[in-house]
Amino acid sequence: xxxxxxxxxxxxxxxxNKKSLKCEQHLGHNAMYWYKQxxxxxxxxxxxxxFKEQTENNSVPSRFSxxxxxxxxxxLHLHTxxxxxxxxxxxxxxxxxxxxxxxxxxxxGTRLTVV
Amino acid sequence: DAxxxxxxxxxxxxxxxxxxxxxxxxxxxxxYIHWYRQLPSQGPEYVIHGLxxxxxxxxxxxxxxxxxxxxxxxxxxxxxxxxxxxxxxLSGGGADGLTFGxxxxxxxxx
Numbered sequence: 668x669x670x671x672x673x674x675x676x677x678x679x680x681x682x683x684n685k686k687s688l689k690c691e692q693h694l695g696h697n698a699m700y701w702y703k704q705x706x707x708x709x710x711x712x713x714x715x716x717x718f719k720e721q722t723e724n725n726s727v728p729s730r731f732s733x734x735x736x737x738x739x740x741x742x743l744h745l746h747t748x749x750x751x752x753x754x755x756x757x758x759x760x761x762x763x764x765x766x767x768x769x770x771x772x773x774x775x776g777t778r779l780t781v782v
Numbered sequence: 783d784a785x786x787x788x789x790x791x792x793x794x795x796x797x798x799x800x801x802x803x804x805x806x807x808x809x810x811x812x813x814y815i816h817w818y819r820q821l822p823s824q825g826p827e828y829v830i831h832g833l834x835x836x837x838x839x840x841x842x843x844x845x846x847x848x849x850x851x852x853x854x855x856x857x858x859x860x861x862x863x864x865x866x867x868x869x870x871x872l873s874g875g876g877a878d879g880l881t882f883g884x885x886x887x888x889x890x891x892x
Binding site: 698717767768770773 | 812827881
């Protein structure tokens with residue numbers, strides 16, 4: 668248990684569906700992140716939020732839409748995804764957005780399958 | 783971003799020490815050296831981090847070369863539960879978040 672909770676743990680969705688992934692932390696952290704981990708590939712940083720403001724968007728397609736209503740919650744809204752978007756989506760949080768002298772805490776991830 | 787180089791895989795025996803190397807020859811003066819590990823079907827887990835001096839915690843030790851161009855993660859007594867992918871990451875330079883590479887796949891033999 669890391670203190671970062673992701674729901675759901677598994678999700679199967681069709682290409683025309685709309686779904687959302689949720690991440691929650693009550694660690695008092697100010698920065699939250701979305702990562703994507705495809706099979707046999709390193710983790711890819713998707714989005715970074717600091718004090719609810721987006722500070723990084725690593726050229727992620729618009730079919731992925733993040734939302735950060737407060738420092739404790741982070742969502743990833745999904746619509747019209749492609750089968751190649753199937754992956755493990757990981758949420759993380761840290762005290763600062765550039766965790767130089769602190770650690771990041773990761774959730775267990777949501778295993779997404781697009782059919 | 784400063785890069786790190788790690789062996790793709792390493793194998794060790796249970797109850798023996800493990801030394802996982804990492805090269806980071808382009809490290810800048812403000813980069814911290816972080817180690818994370820990822821067990822199968824789980825999110826990454828923080829292991830240890832340091833700047834210049836060697837560091838110890840309950841999980842591992844981090845030995846940092848004097849010129850900071852390389853470091854070694856030391857697991858003092860490996861168990862089967864230490865089998866994971868270990869990532870060496872540099873954090874600093876104003877970049878947000880952590881940039882993961884391919885890491886080292888550590889195999890522990892009973």
